[in-house]
Amino acid sequence: MKFVAGIDIGNATTEVAIAKIEDGNKIEFVSSGIVKTTGIKGTKQNIKGVIDSLNQALEKCSTDIENLGLIRINEAAPVIGDVAMETITETIITExxxxxxxxxxxxxxxxxxxxxxxxxxxxxxxxxxxxxxxxxxxxxxxxxxxxxxxxxxxxxxxxxxxxxxxxxxxxxxxxxxxxxxxxxxxxxxxxxxxxxxxxxxxxxxxxxxxxxxxxxxxxxxxxxxxxxxxxxxxxxxxxxxxxxxxxxTPKGDVQERRIPAGKINITGIRRTSVVDVEDGASKIMEVVKSTVSIEDIKGESGTNVGGMFERVRQVMSKLTNQDFQSIKIQDILAVDTFVPQKIVGGLAREFSLENAVGIAAMVKADKLQMQIIADELKNKLSVEVEIGGVEAEMAILGALTTPGSNKPLAILDMGAGSTDASIINKNGEISSVHLAGAGNMVTMLINSELGLNSFDLAEDIKRYPLAKVESLFHIRHEDGTVEFFEEHFDPSIFARTVILKEGNLIPINIEASIEKIKMIRKIAKEKVFVTHCIRALSIVSPTGSIRDIEFVVLVGGSSLDFQVPQLITDALSKYGVVAGQGNIRGLDGPRNAVATGINTRY
Missing domain, CATH: 3.50.30.70 (Swiveling domain of dehydratase reactivase alpha subunit)
Incomplete structure (x- = not known):
């Protein structure tokens, strides 16, 4: 008997599943752990989070690190979200x-x-x-x-x-x-x-x-x-x-300045396609979809989108100690949005909403980089560490531990940075895809369109329900229901829109109405999750048609969102697909699918 730890390093969380292996192949899961990922996914900064999550899981099953026979980690592809402006950097105002x-x-x-x-x-x-x-x-x-x-x-x-x-x-x-x-x-x-x-x-x-x-x-x-x-x-x-x-004002007081949005060059196996950011997100994604086996994506130099892709390469080059030119981008998700831009010449800090394209870029997974993480873990813990496999394939094996599931089956693994889809047939053959863009992209859109300048506040708006404080003793929930309280509220939140987070009322100190905030949040989730999930399932379907998929299990952290599962279930029902939230090992809900799946392949 020995213990094996499967570890899933995600963009937002690092998850662990510990299994007891007996008689060579009999697997019994004994505990799990989850902590916030340290650093950008796929870099050496992840190691602290891995150790913290591992210690948490070991403590739950009263086991020491010395009893671990093997640690298996996922292949991790980092995803970075940014905004490429269409009407660029400074609003044009003259005189x-x-x-x-x-x-x-x-x-x-x-x-x-x-x-x-x-x-x-x-x-x-x-x-x-x-x-x-x-x-x-x-x-x-x-x-x-x-x-x-x-x-x-x-x-x-x-x-x-x-x-x-x-x-x-x-x-x-x-x-x-x-x-x-x-x-x-x-x-x-x-x-x-x-x-x-x-x-x-x-x-x-x-x-x-x-x-x-x-x-x-x-x-x-x-x-x-x-x-x-x-x-x-x-x-x-x-x-x-x-x-x-x-x-x-006098002529020349306020000068005009433009930085073009720029063009995106998408290099596939057979050809390179070019698309202008000003054509919008749908055109960009149409070109991405039509490019076979993307090898790299670059932006036009001297433009806004060119600067965005260069920042992605610079960040990853610095964190991984790889050559700048060797960093390849394997996928992007483009979404139309709006961004508040400061008015040049404004005297009360005015802003104007300008058209923009939000882009999430995924860096090509580097097994050599993951091997560096594995070797570092081995040295620190004195435990054998190996790379367990592709996330989407591991996630479907973990999803099959959901009570009531069976082959054939498809899964959607929706995390913070990426959306993965995979499908397994009756013979156990797996087809998978790993795409850029998920929960963090939704947060970025909410942050940009509401002009919050706070990723944490935008994250809370995404994850939790809203309400309007209508008196010092009652609130109206976003679904219209009214709730009364015995104790009065702090007067500072009167007439404010608030976030209902873990029993607390957190005020949103912007002028936007609750209806506008709800609309922006819902549309952002539809743009990213619904559109992206349909794209992902179309890619892994044996026939290219979603209608040929019967059952889909939703896993990953974003599956815990109070709106996303319903939005996706409603969208897939139009194709005759049965979709629902997973319950990994009957214990962890939609979480821990990849970490569990890594151990099932032991």
Whole structure:
């Protein structure tokens, strides 16, 4: 009798299954372990996570490392996700500065067009001038209101105000005349003076109409057709806002800069195909699908997508000590998305949503690199270590330990970085595929489209249900049901959208509604998981048709997602396929499939 440990190094977690081997081939599984993967999958940094997960599993079965006869690890191909922009790096704006950050409490109502003047310099303004007053944070709201009223009585035509503090309503309530007031402008000191400006505040519940329309801006500033074309990014950024400001600046103040999206070169056995990122994700994936046996994928030099692929190679070269040129990319997943881009010339840190293509790239698995990890483990633990096999093939062997499963069978192994599919026939013959893109790609899309700048927050939005705090004692769940609580909530989360994570209410501090967050999350999961799973099953199907597959078992960490299994089950039901979550060894749910499968091949 001896103990064997199967180890699956994943992009997010490292999993262990320990089995007791008797009489040469009788296998009895005794425990499992799981920890967060250390470092990028397929690199020497993984070793700490492997040892931690192994110790966890050994402790569960009261066994020491000295009792292990063999450790078997998976072949690991790392996956790195990134975004290749279509409208690149800087929004194009010429001769304009804009503000449209949608403060929660602007003052007044209407549209005003005039020359920008500091409120403390109104004395120098002639009575027939039309002005927009600039009120910096050093100016008290009572003083500001009194000053505006004073000069209105003197005949100065004040038609709007831009305020640095959160004083819009306070000033408006003290004025003798209703004017549009935009407040909370962070960088107000940078607003150019004596320049023509337009200020617009919509009524409660409304949105700006003049400044969100490029022809409205053209009317205000007397622009020609070419100039109107250049202000389209400004008007797009202001769509849906309740307040906005546009200021015409001296020629040359804001420069135009472009970096092209670039082309992707996909090299197969027979030919190299070229596709432009600007053609979109569906065209990119069409070319990927039509390229037989991809050997490498590169981006056009000097472009955004070229830089992305080069970063992937640089990261992997540094981590694995391999030559930069020897790093080959074997698969990509491209998804259409949107990315908030900072507006050049913006004075309240404004952003505009620009079209983008999200790309996950998979580096070709390197057995030599995995052998380095195996040798390092052997030296550290004094236990024999070998490479156990391809993940997708091992996963299907692990999935067959699910109660009620049998050959023939197909599996979808959905992890953090990759989606694997494999199929086994009645004779035990296995066909498999290993594709880039899974849970991390979904998180990246949520992070980008909501402008969160927090991978951890985006991960929580992906994994947990949402709710709206409607009072200090009750919430409305995203499915519409209401839940009441005996203890009141922290007042800071009142009226906020929150994440329901392990009994805690975590606020999402962005302006997006719960409906928008739900929509972005669902669409991201459909773009990655549903589309990708159909692609993967089509590849491994003996006939190329999903309809010829009867049963599919869902395994991997992303199968634990509260939405993904249902989305995939619904999608596959249209093909007459029965799909459901696996339960490895009847104990671990959809987890531990690869680690278990490695041991079944002992």
């Amino acid at each position: 304009s500065t804009m503000i449209g950050h949608n403060p929660s409490t602007p003052g007044g109502i209407g549209t005003g067009v005039g020359i920008t003047v500091d409120i403390e310099e109104l004395e120098s303004i002639k009575n027939n001038n039309t002005v927009i007053v600039i009120i910096l944070k050093k100016v008290d709201f009572e003083y500001a209101a009194k000053t505006i009223n004073k000069y209105l009585k003197k005949g100065v035509n004040i038609v709007g105000a831009i305020v640095q503090r959160d004083d819009g309503v306070l000033i408006n309530n003290r004025l003798d005349k209703v004017i549009p007031i935009v407040d909370e402008v962070t960088l107000l000191e940078k607003v150019p003076l004596n320049m023509k400006a337009a200020v617009e505040v919509a009524p409660q519940g409304g949105v700006v109409e003049v400044l969100s329309n490029p022809y409205g801006i053209a009317t205000v500033f007397n622009l020609n057709a070419e100039e109107t074309k250049l202000v389209v990014p400004i008007s797009r950024a202001l769509i849906g806002n309740r307040s906005a400001v546009v200021i015409k």
